[in-house]
Amino acid sequence: MSMLRTVLRNLVSGPVTLKYPNAPANIPEGNRGRLDWDMEKCILCGLCQKRCPTLAVTMDKNMGIITLQVHRCISCGVCAEVCPKSAINVGREYSAPSYTKALRVYEKDMSKEKEKEGTGPSDAEKGSETQT
């Protein structure tokens, strides 16, 4: 009898499957998804690279470039947790599907940094570089 009720309910209810990514996905509020670096805030300390469990983050401190290998990222949010400047924003959306191994590159405007700090990266940044 309970099975009959289910059958009738299924007859009138629509499909549950969403046509994601063509239609918006129904993502839960607390979902950890896409990562984004705010390069204005970033001080290139390298902690996100050092603590990333899947080695998805690579940082070139001299050029001021952070590269995220999108398919290696497991959305654990450790980078955002350890970031001393809260420069990493964890969004809700899933990473978009792609045919290639996608890379996402964030670039810091290094000309401003050089004007501010004389030539090259500061001593503190050099110290953390040797650790990683």
Place this chain on the structure above:
Amino acid sequence: MSRSTLIPFGPQHPSFLEPLNINLRLDEERVVGAEINYGYNHRGMEKALAADFRRSIYLCERVCGICSFFHSTVYCESMESMFDVRVPDHARYIRAILMECQRITSHSLALAHTAEAMGYESLFMQLFREREPVMRLLNDITGNRVHFSMNTIGGVRRDISPEQRKELLSTMDGLEQRFSVLAGVFRKDATVKRRMVGKGVLTKDNARTYAVVGPVGRASGIAQDMRQNNYQDLDFRPIVRDEGDSYARSMVRVDEIFQSIGLIRTAIGLLKEGPLNVPAKGNPTGETFARVEAPRGELFYYIKAMGKVELDRVKIKTPTIVNVAALTAMVPGCEMPDVPVITVSVDPCICCTER
């Protein structure tokens, strides 16, 4: 004089989700012997886990997709005993709530899979439908749907907000009501009983010989559950049955889902505001082990560290390695078409076992 036939069952078989090979020896349709072969899914994860003790918290979840939180909890518990830190009570209860939620999803998957092995497709789909709200809620609470990344050495990383606690309670109320209808199918349905009652019996003596754990052991009358030690303040008593057949194993799981719902309610009542984790500084030294009750039985981690970021040894003992071995005592005497149902009623998890 009868001749026996050797039938290889698996590693690729429609009723198995994962590769497992059972070589059955048949006398006509009756099974007279079975030999079990593992090793189709080895990934070398124990070695990979030893690379970096902090990164391993997230890697050890990937050992298994159904009991991921249990793996990270037992790993963190063993590291906590090595660092000699005490997890705050608040974090302990959050861990208990999430473990019981994942036990509900795991047991409903096991029951659904048993229904599918019997050919009862509609029951399979309905159990998966009931599983979905819990999965979605876990995604909301922890941030990820399967691999939660919720644990850290010394506690948990996220709190359960008051709104989420309310939602958790209302989801549990709805689940209990709807699941009792589906449990009624397992309790009363003649087809289910005909396929499972008296099939694949594991006697108490055999259960002791094969040292089975979890629902398989409890269905054979062995009242052993790691939660007796871990949940001392939640008033926990293991569910035990004496029959030892496929039906008893499934019914232990059905009853444990309701028990888990009760435990979640108690644990939410005990949640008090407090710190989520305590920091563990430095590198680990020494050797330690921890045990928790995963959905399939006792899960055991042994870790040896030498004061470096790299660990010396991580050894995992999963429940399936003993439970599947007991199949050699369960299947003789039954008929060939019963073997898938008996195997699935043990709920083997090969990716845990071969990691």
